[in-house]
Amino acid sequence: MLASSGAAVLSHGVAALAFCLLALLLIGNWRARQNARALLAACLATSVWALGTLLLAGMAQIPAAVLAIEALDLLRTAAWLAFLLWLLASKRRQRLAAMLGVLLACLLALLLSALGLLTGATACRLLLAVLGLLLVEQWYRNTPAAQRWGVKFACLGVGALFVYDFYLYSEALLLRQMNGELWRARGVADALCAPLLALAAARHPSWAPGLLVSRQMLLGSAAMLGAAVYLLAMAACAYYLRHVGGAWGSLMQMAFLGGAALLLVGMLFSGALRARLKVFINKHFYQAGFDYRDEWLKLTRALSHEGPGLACPGLAERAIAAMAQLVESPAGALWLVRDGRQLAPLASWNWPMPADRAPDSAALQQFLAARQWVIEVDDCRRQPQHYGGMALPEAVLALPSAWLVAPLLLQGSLFGMVVLARPRTRISLNWETRDLLKIAGSQAASCLAHRQSQEALAVARQFESFSRMSAFVVHDLKNLVFQLSLLLANAEKHRANPAFQQDMLATLDHSVQKMKTLLQKLARGDVSAPAPLRLDRVLQQAVADKASLAPAPRLEIVDGELTVLADRARLERVLGHLLQNAIEATASDGCVSVRLRRENSTAVVELNDTGQGMSAQFIREHLFRPFDSTKTAGMGIGVFESREYLHEVGGRLDVHSVPAVGTTFRVVLPLHPA
Structure with a gap:
């Protein structure tokens, strides 16, 4: 159809380069802006068309090559029409329908060209150019007057593409042949539209304003470019020295190149030079002084x-x-x-x-x-x-x-x-x-x-830990003092009783051993490691310690030989405190009972009393709150410590109470394989 020439290659090469550069300017924000995506697709299609035409122009005598050029030309036209339809259509369904119509028209033109019906194919191409001009006119007309400054160059650029196509195909339709000069100059004419589109993309807020090159990349590129220019200049100087130096030329060349290389390395590692280059780039290549x-x-x-x-x-x-x-x-x-x-x-x-x-x-x-x-x-x-x-x-x-x-x-x-x-x-x-x-x-x-607050909080936590440990120790000492006071009160009445004397000595020895253990832990600040314990034996010891009180607690072991993992002294303290509270809350003619049984994979200790009981509000708001006690000499940390330790070993503490009826505490501990 058309003969190849150097003019056609140059023309379409310029078009391919121009629209490839425009695509690079748009590719920075194509993911974030849909208009930029559509414009990017049209630019890439135009670049592919120009490049394909450049490569296939030399095979114009081959029908397949001519058909391929027509297909690429139709792809370019369809891409620009799709871009205009994307801007004008408000709904997705409308866009898809319009683009489908454009695609069918392009396929029809390609089919007519393949069948040799050049007149029909040219007419279809002319209609597509007219459609493009109408869409450009609607785009400009529908844009508000205050925003037309941002789209006028885009309308001129896209309109110029379709105006040239209209003139090319209208003349071909009239003369029944394609004008070779117009066809060869088409690439340059299209390339002249690329700057207008770039300017419009920079103005329009919905399009990418330009290639987003980071300052670090530009700084590195400038450094590499400067190094390359420097090395080229030094190589030229070294060549000149070798040329004019005679017998000493080679030595002068090597010395000069070595010194130049050392100077270049020193400059590249210079912080001051790098800082000057960074300031220069920020000042002259970017609007803002900082990224x-x-x-x-x-x-x-x-x-x-x-x-x-x-x-x-x-x-x-x-x-x-x-x-x-x-x-x-x-x-x-x-x-x-x-x-x-x-x-x-x-x-x-x-x-x-x-x-x-x-x-x-x-x-x-x-x-x-x-x-x-x-x-x-x-x-x-x-x-x-x-x-x-x-x-x-x-x-x-x-x-x-x-x-x-x-x-x-x-x-x-x-x-x-x-x-x-x-x-x-x-x-x-x-x-x-x-x-x-x-x-x-x-x-x-x-x-x-924030760092100062963390340090102050760490110090406060250390003091809190020390205060908490001291409070627990004082609480245990209070219980021991209570036992010794009760023993002293009964000594006047039963001091001549040998059985009482024996029990008094055992109680004193037990209290002294407990106080020694507390003092050792307070001095060392350590806690004994948990160990497997027979829960029935721990309960027997806790009940025996309270046997002299009234009402004396009663122990019922439903399931024996249940083993748990805990610290014996702390678990005894938990059970002893709960027993002590139950005894203090119950009249001397009341009942306090302890029952040990198994539930699935847990051991359950139920402590029942027929005391005064507690309301649901008291249990919810006061029972487990530390330093909140209804006792005159109480510290309010016994139940809190008991619950915290049971949580620490994987158990829990449940409570059910009815005022004036009684209270039931349930200590639930996971079983440990013996």
Whole structure:
């Protein structure tokens, strides 16, 4: 149909390159924006069409190649029509129906071309171009006037594509043959529309504004490009030295290349050069001076000590280093407000530790608390009137190359401050830099305050643990004192009774052994390890200890030889306390009984009494609350300790009580295989 030529190859090559670049500009946000997806698909289809035409143009004498070119051309047209229909159709069903119609029309044109009915195929192509122009006109007309500035270049670009197609196929339909010059120039004409589409994509909020190249990638690419240009220049200089150097040319070339390579390595590892390049890129290639997402991620990772980053062991040092990296500062120091009155140094990074106290820091502290400014040290020295006549403390001025004083704010109050050293490169201290330092300081203050709260909570827990252990020991001593008091009260009446004397000696020995055990545990702060216990024997000992009380408890062992895993002394204390409460709540002519039985894989100890009972509200709100007791001399931790220990060994404590009827405590413990 059409003869190949260098003009056709060049024309369609330019089109392929132009729309490939436009697709790269759009690919950054294609997942987030549907309009950008449709435009990206149309650009890719156009690029494929141009590239395919470029490759197949040399085989124009082969019918299959001509048909392939027609198929690619129809694919391009269908992609642009689908893009317009995607913008205009409001419902998914309408879009699918319209795109299906376009696809059928393209298949019809391809079928007519395959059958040799070129006139019909050209007519179909002309109708598709007219449809495209109508859709472009509807797109512009339906766009509100206030938003047309964002779509007018897109309408011009897409409209130009269909106008050229309309002119090409209308002439072919009239003259019954394709104009070769127009066909060859079609690629360049389409390529001229790509800049208009790129400008429209940058303006329209629903399209991708451009290729999202991260600052790190651009920094690395710039460094590699600079290194490549440097090496090429040095190679050219070395070649020149070899050419003019005569016998010494090779030696001069190798010496020059070696020195150039060493200089390049030194430059690549230079922190100052890297900082200057980073500032240059941020200043000239991006609207914002910082990549806030990347800076915030680096700050968060540094404070949480996650991933690769700063080799700083402590949180305070990491906070300084994280804030210093924002402005390319090589060192810093941190002060915190102690006791709400005075700034005191906490840590330093790449700097000597400041003086222990800053007695002349009251003015600076008041200024930072009131103004919340980021202070430039040199500016404060030159123009103190701008800072209310404040003079910086000597502890700050004594630091080498002190540059900035950034406040650490926590809930609107001054928590501390960070002093940073002068940066490796010149950085403009504008509002953006100041705001970033302030918000980073607030994040660092939150982390430091959280760490202080954790440390204070750990200390409080240690005191709480010690107090709790002391309370339990005092509670056990109270029970022992009660037993000894009761023994002493009965001694006057029964001291001549040999049986009472024997029981008194046994009780005294038991009480002394218990007090020794308590003192040893209190001194060592340890707890005995759980061991397998015969529960019936523990109950027999607990009931025997209360046998002298009235009413004396009665023991009934339904299922014997039940073994549990627990600490004998603590389990005896739990059962003894529950028995003691039952006896105290029951009249002397009442009944207190203890029953041991098995339920499935658990051992159940039921302690029943016919005492005064408890209400459901009392059980729910007061019974298990520590330090809440109805007894005059009670401490209110016995039942709480009993429940906590039973939970610790995997059991539980159930209670059922009826006022004026009685109470039943159920101690449920998991069985341990003997």
